[in-house]
Amino acid sequence: MRAEIVAIGTELLLGQIVDTNSTWMAEQLAAAGIDCQFQTRVGDNLERIAEALEIALDRSEAVITCGGLGPTQDDITREAIAVVMGVPLRRDPDLLAKVEAIFAERGREMSPTNARQADLPVGAIAIEQRRGTAPGLICPIGEKVVYALPGVPDELREMVRRAVLPDLTARSGERAVIVSRTLRTWGLGESKLAEIVAPRLDSLDGLGRGAPTIAFLASGIEGIKVRVTVKAPDAEAARAALDVEEKALRELLGTVVFGVDDETMEHAVGEHLLARKLTLAIAESFTGGLIASRVVALPGASGWLRGAVVAYASDVKHTVLAVPEGPVVTAEAAASMADGARRLLGADVGLATTGVAGPDEQEGLAPGTAFAGIALPGSEPVGVALRLSGGRDRIRQIGSISALDELRRRLLALG
Amino acid sequence: MRAEIVAIGTELLLGQIVDTNSTWMAEQLAAAGIDCQFQTRVGDNLERIAEALEIALDRSEAVITCGGLGPTQDDITREAIAVVMGVPLRRDPDLLAKVEAIFAERGREMSPTNARQADLPVGAIAIEQRRGTAPGLICPIGEKVVYALPGVPDELREMVRRAVLPDLTARSGERAVIVSRTLRTWGLGESKLAEIVAPRLDSLDGLGRGAPTIAFLASGIEGIKVRVTVKAPDAEAARAALDVEEKALRELLGTVVFGVDDETMEHAVGEHLLARKLTLAIAESFTGGLIASRVVALPGASGWLRGAVVAYASDVKHTVLAVPEGPVVTAEAAASMADGARRLLGADVGLATTGVAGPDEQEGLAPGTAFAGIALPGSEPVGVALRLSGGRDRIRQIGSISALDELRRRLLALG
Numbered sequence: 001m002r003a004e005i006v007a008i009g010t011e012l013l014l015g016q017i018v019d020t021n022s023t024w025m026a027e028q029l030a031a032a033g034i035d036c037q038f039q040t041r042v043g044d045n046l047e048r049i050a051e052a053l054e055i056a057l058d059r060s061e062a063v064i065t066c067g068g069l070g071p072t073q074d075d076i077t078r079e080a081i082a083v084v085m086g087v088p089l090r091r092d093p094d095l096l097a098k099v100e101a102i103f104a105e106r107g108r109e110m111s112p113t114n115a116r117q118a119d120l121p122v123g124a125i126a127i128e129q130r131r132g133t134a135p136g137l138i139c140p141i142g143e144k145v146v147y148a149l150p151g152v153p154d155e156l157r158e159m160v161r162r163a164v165l166p167d168l169t170a171r172s173g174e175r176a177v178i179v180s181r182t183l184r185t186w187g188l189g190e191s192k193l194a195e196i197v198a199p200r201l202d203s204l205d206g207l208g209r210g211a212p213t214i215a216f217l218a219s220g221i222e223g224i225k226v227r228v229t230v231k232a233p234d235a236e237a238a239r240a241a242l243d244v245e246e247k248a249l250r251e252l253l254g255t256v257v258f259g260v261d262d263e264t265m266e267h268a269v270g271e272h273l274l275a276r277k278l279t280l281a282i283a284e285s286f287t288g289g290l291i292a293s294r295v296v297a298l299p300g301a302s303g304w305l306r307g308a309v310v311a312y313a314s315d316v317k318h319t320v321l322a323v324p325e326g327p328v329v330t331a332e333a334a335a336s337m338a339d340g341a342r343r344l345l346g347a348d349v350g351l352a353t354t355g356v357a358g359p360d361e362q363e364g365l366a367p368g369t370a371f372a373g374i375a376l377p378g379s380e381p382v383g384v385a386l387r388l389s390g391g392r393d394r395i396r397q398i399g400s401i402s403a404l405d406e407l408r409r410r411l412l413a414l415g
Numbered sequence: 416m417r418a419e420i421v422a423i424g425t426e427l428l429l430g431q432i433v434d435t436n437s438t439w440m441a442e443q444l445a446a447a448g449i450d451c452q453f454q455t456r457v458g459d460n461l462e463r464i465a466e467a468l469e470i471a472l473d474r475s476e477a478v479i480t481c482g483g484l485g486p487t488q489d490d491i492t493r494e495a496i497a498v499v500m501g502v503p504l505r506r507d508p509d510l511l512a513k514v515e516a517i518f519a520e521r522g523r524e525m526s527p528t529n530a531r532q533a534d535l536p537v538g539a540i541a542i543e544q545r546r547g548t549a550p551g552l553i554c555p556i557g558e559k560v561v562y563a564l565p566g567v568p569d570e571l572r573e574m575v576r577r578a579v580l581p582d583l584t585a586r587s588g589e590r591a592v593i594v595s596r597t598l599r600t601w602g603l604g605e606s607k608l609a610e611i612v613a614p615r616l617d618s619l620d621g622l623g624r625g626a627p628t629i630a631f632l633a634s635g636i637e638g639i640k641v642r643v644t645v646k647a648p649d650a651e652a653a654r655a656a657l658d659v660e661e662k663a664l665r666e667l668l669g670t671v672v673f674g675v676d677d678e679t680m681e682h683a684v685g686e687h688l689l690a691r692k693l694t695l696a697i698a699e700s701f702t703g704g705l706i707a708s709r710v711v712a713l714p715g716a717s718g719w720l721r722g723a724v725v726a727y728a729s730d731v732k733h734t735v736l737a738v739p740e741g742p743v744v745t746a747e748a749a750a751s752m753a754d755g756a757r758r759l760l761g762a763d764v765g766l767a768t769t770g771v772a773g774p775d776e777q778e779g780l781a782p783g784t785a786f787a788g789i790a791l792p793g794s795e796p797v798g799v800a801l802r803l804s805g806g807r808d809r810i811r812q813i814g815s816i817s818a819l820d821e822l823r824r825r826l827l828a829l830g
Contacts, residue, residue, distance in 0.1 A: 013451050015441030016632065018433060022456070027430030036428050037463055041437070041454035048452055055470060180429065191486050191526035215459075216487050217426055218567070227426070282725075288711025289704030292725045296703025297808065299774075307731045310697075310707045310723035312716070316760055320722070345731055359714070389521050390546065393712060394569075 001172030002035045002060040006052050008067035008077055009151060010043035021066045021156055032165055033176040033231065034062075044068060049080035053146060057084070061144050062168055064160075067151035069134040071114040077148050081139050082121040084146070089119040095126055095135060102133050127163045131155045138167060145171065178231050179238040183249055184259040186223040186405050190216050193224055193253070200248050212245050221397050222264070226253070258408060265404045266294045272411035273304040273349065278377070281347035282308035283321055283337040285328070286357040286370065290400040306345040311337065317354075320344065327363050329354050331383025334373030339381040349411075350375035353403045357392045368395055372403035374410055416587035417450045417475040421467050423482035423492055424566060425458040436481045436564075436571055446644065447580055448593040449477075459483060464495035468561060472499070476559050477583055479575075482566035484549040486529040492563050496554050497536035499561070504534040510541055510550055517548050542578045546570045553582060560586065593646050594653040598664055599674040601638040601820050605631050608639055608668070615663050627660050636812050637679070641668070673823060680819045681709045687826035688719040688764065693792070696762035697723035698736055698752040700743070701772040701785065705815040721760040726752065732769075735759065742778045744769050746798025749788030754796040764826075765790035768818045772807045783810055787818035789825055 005022050012019050022039050029036045037060065042052045049068070056063045068077030082089050096118035103110035117134040120126060127136030127147075132155040137148040147164045149156045185193060194201075194216060204211045210231055217225040228245040232238035250257055258268045273280055282292050282305075292308035295301050311317040317328050321340030327333065334354045342350035355370025356362040368388040375381035386402045388395045420437050427434050437454050444451045452475065457467045464483070471478045483492030497504050510533035518525035532549040535541060542551030542562075547570040552563040562579045564571045600608060608631060609616075619626045625646060632640040643660040647653035665672055673683045688695055697707050697720075707723035710716050726732040732743050736755030742748065749769045757765035770785025771777040783803040790796035801817045803810045 012438075013441055013454060014445040015438045015443070018435065018438045020433065023427075023430045023433050025430070026428055030429040037458060037460070038467065039428060039456035043452060045452070051474075052453065059466075178429075180431065189523060189526075189529075191528045192524065194487055194528065195526050215425065215489055216485075217432075218485060220567070227431075229429075284704075284707075286711075287708075288716075289699075289707030289723055289725065290711075292699075292704030292727075293702075293708045296701075296705075296725070296727065296772075296811070299807070301703075302727065305727050307727040307735070308704055308723075308725035310704070310711070310725070312707075312711065312720050312722040313694075313760075316722045319761070320759060344735060345728075346734070357711075387522050392714070394546075396711070 001062065001168070002037055003029055003062040003064060003168060004036060004056040004060045005039040006049075006056055006063055006065045007039070007041045008044065008049055008065055010074070012041045012067075013043045021151065021153055024153070024157065025064060025066070025160060028160060028165060030178050032169055033178050034168055034172060044074040044076060046076050046080055046083070049077065050083045053080060053084045057141060057144055057146070062147070062171070063145070064147045064149065064164060066149045066156055069117065069136070069148060069150045071111075071116055071134075075116070078116070078119050078121065078137070081124070081137065081146055081148060085121050085123060085139060085141055087122040090122050091115065092118050092120045092126070095120065098135075099133060127159050129155065129159075131158055136163065138163070175233055176231050177235055177238050178229060179235070179242060180227050180229040181242045181246060182217070182261050183226040183228070183246065183253070183257050184223055184263060185226060185253065185256045186258055186265060186401065187256050188224070190218050190224050193226060193256070196252050197226065197249060200252060212241060214245075214249075221394065222401065223258075255409060255412065258405065264294065265401050265408065266298055269404050269408050269411065270295070270298055270301065270304060272408060276411070276414065278348040279304050279306050280349045280351060281306045281341040281345035283341035283350065283352040283373070284308060284310045285312060285317070285337075285353055286355045287353045287396050287400045287403070288312065290396055291351070291353065291403060294400060306347040309341055309344065329356060329363050329365050329369060329371070331371045331385065334371035334383035335375065335381035336373070338373030338375040342375055348377050349407070350381065351403060351407045353399055355386065355388065355395070355399060357395045359392060367392070370395070370399050372406045374407050376410060376414065416477065416583070416589070417452055418444055418477040418479060418583060419451065419471040419475045420454040421464075421471055421478055421480045422454070422456045423459065423464055423480055425489070427456045427482075428458045436566065436568055439568070439572065440479060440481070440575060443575060443580060446593060446595050447584055448589055448591070448646070449583055449587060459489040459491060461491050461495050461498070464492065465498045468495065468499045472556060472559055472561070477562070477586070478560075479562045479564065479579060481564045481571055484532065484551070484563060484565045486531050486549075490531070493531070493534050493536065493552070496539070496552065496561055496563060500536050500538060500554060500556055502537040505537050506530065507533050507535045507541065510535065513550070514548060542574050544570065544574075546573055551578065553578070591646050591648060592650055592653050593644060594650070594657060595642050595644040596657045596661060597632070597676050598641040598643070598661065598668070598672045599638055599678060600641060600668065600671045601673055601680060601816065602671050603639070605633050605639050608641060608671075611667050612641065612664060615667060627656060629660075636809065637816065638673075670824060670827065673820065679709065680816045680823065681706075682713055684819050684823050684826065685710070685713055685716065685719060687823060691826070691829065693763040694719050694721050695764045695766060696721045696756040696760035698756035698765065698767035698788070699723060699725045700727060700732065700752075700768060701770045702768045702811050702815045702818070703727065705811055706766070706768065706818060709815060721762040724756055724759065744771060744778050744780050744784060744786070746786045746800065749786035749798035750790065750796035751788070753788030753790040757790055763792050764822070765796065766818060766822045768814055770801065770803065770810070770814060772810045772814075774807060782807070785810070785814050787821045789822050791825060791829070
């Protein structure tokens with residue numbers, strides 16, 4: 001059973017709103033084990049909507065549309081579906097009564113165009129609308145089907161859960177669920193990770209169709225994600241299969257894995273600090289508050305974060321953090337900053353960054369030169385070089401995550 | 416000239432990431448006056464990518480793809496385009512040398528699969544990659560063209576601005592230029608802004624087709640954008656027309672306008688501080704480093720930012736910033752924090768935030784209760800209430816911009 005999504009609305013094509021409906025529906029289809037191979041966006045144009053529907057029905061068994069069910073002239077999804085079905089539109093008296101009742105209940109005058117929301121292609125049935133005004137549609141076309149939903153996310157989601165997914169699942173006879181789990185990594189590039197994971201990829205390839213699949217996702221700067229996807233008879237079996245894959249991959253990848261799914265690097269650091277009942281103080285220069293900002297975004301950070309100092313002007317590092325006079329973009333200065341921060345803010349652990357974000361050099365050093373300082377209880381504060389490259393923003397972002405990673409690894413080593 | 420967007424990547428079909436690239440590109444096409452009638456999303460499957468490209472080329476003159484240009488097995492956009500072009504892939508020695516140089520510069524070992532990023536369909540040319548690794552492609556197919564771009568938004572946007580839009584515009588033979596300028600506002604909602612601007616909208620309506628248009632864009636949290644678009648014979652005439660519109664709108668909107676186009680609130684604050692030769696220190700609590708982080712992102716911030724203290728644990732506000740003992744989510748505490756920060760860091764001006772980000776209450780106050788503290792030379796430090804709502808993240812983000820706005824308005828008032 002293959003389903004496609006056709007999102008309708010000129011404002012989508014103009015990039016004025018982000019198409020969150022398609023993304024959300026795609027997630028639901030994946031979780032229900034229904035293949036979605038194409039998603040299309042088209043504007044409020046009768047011929048082009050009909051064309052998009054015909055192309056979709058030519059290669060998939062089900063099409064879900066969103067948008068174009070309102071009362072205005074631009075709302076022509078019903079008309080387009082009727083064209084594709086080869087039938088007329090008929091104004092349904094029961095639906096009309098319901099639409100009129102909604103306006104009466106809201107104490108609002110109903111302009112005549114609203115009656116369009118009671119039109120049905122002959123042969124289609126309505127999906128009751130429980131939040132807005134326009135009902136959805138289920139439109140059978142031979143063995144296939146087109147579901148039409150309103151574009152308002154809240155209304156769409158309610159109808160998808162209540163009416164569309166059950167109907168689709170019944171039609172597909174599909175029992176299976178498709179679930180993914182993502183291992184978050186830091187420090188290695190995509191190809192290197194693929195090399196390390198190759199033995200597992202080879203084993204899985206040998207299992208043939210339906211075996212777990214592994215994909216590498218490099219979106220954004222948060223490190224390469226290794227995503228495992230399994231298909232199983234139910235959610236519990238899927239979870240078990242994912243556990244097996246996760247274990248196998250962690251054995252190969254070791255400490256490059258810092259988290260699972262949405263867990264960030266700072267989340268991993270927080271877990272380690274909480275487990276050891278340690279508090280943290282941060283001293284930042286070129287990262288400029290990015291590290292503190294990421295940490296504060298975590299619920300529960302108040303359990304372990306004392307605070308941070310952004311020592312942006314160089315002399316502030318000496319006066320506020322007690323860094324000895326001299327160059328500030330050095331491993332020693334990073335170590336001093338970490339120590340100075342934890343003393344000033346009364347924390348157990350200190351993390352610091354110092355470096356050159358660019359575009360200009362600093363102290364004769366090129367952009368990307370940077371150090372992280374880590375001060376742990378019972379050991380001398382250390383400074384370690386970070387290898388950063390790219391523009392100013394990228395250097396700050398990667399520098400923040402790299403510094404947190406240096407702390408994470410040393411906390412791990414504490415045992 | 417009709418262009419289509421084909422976004423490639425199974426993670427899009429599974430709804431695991433939001434397709435921001437298509438939305439952004441659609442906005443750019445609209446601003447450039449290029450019709451975009453269809454947008455498609457397809458997975459990492461050779462036949463289906465080729466099918467999507469063929470369908471698109473059948474009805475449009477240009478196709479822009481994003482995704483699938485990385486080094487791994489899933490990255491098959493180059494292969495699919497070559498199939499549609501009916502040509503082989505050729506490994507380009509110059510591109511290969513560039514890819515190898517990128518790895519050398521980052522001090523990383525290049526695994527062999529990375530060489531795939533140097534493959535070109537015969538007849539295609541590369542779009543130089545200035546931020547990541549994989550180059551983009553311009554693939555002529557008869558009179559038509561396919562542009563292939565990386566999926567990483569930063570890399571894609573850079574290539575679209577530099578290489579794709581100019582090429583598309585040249586191909587479209589569009590003589591007129593369509594240019595927009597955006598006025599950035601803060602503090603009023605869309606309807607209120609529309610009311611204020613209505614007199615200008617009415618004048619423009621009277622001018623008929625081809626007159627400047629005004630749109631209100633409410634995406635994201637950076638404030639409502641008022642975007643003026645003009646069509647003119649050349650760039651200079653367009654600029655002059657935009658100047659006229661900007662002046663008219665600023666007369667109506669006054670100080671709610673803080674910047675133009677990409678200028679952020681912090682940029683506006685920086686301009687005011689620089690003009691008055693003042694330095695700034697920041698004290699943050701619930702915003703947790705977001706304000707400092709935004710400021711440090713500005714080139715030239717070192718000209719006026721001394722640093723920041725994130726006083727996350729409450730006692731840190733008292734010990735480090737000399738805030739008098741007592742509740743910390745008050746206007747008085749905000750004023751003390753601002754004063755304490757500028758004294759500690761040796762700055763002329765202090766800006767502080769204190770508040771409840773949620774989800775829990777603090778000092779018996781609901782999430783969204785917040786104050787900004789502003790300490791200016793020659794006047795008593797003040798604390799002002801901010802009206803914040805939403806989830807934790809939104810409260811921190813809106814709180815940061817609102818606090819900066821309070822400082823901006825007071826700097827403006829200094830004359």
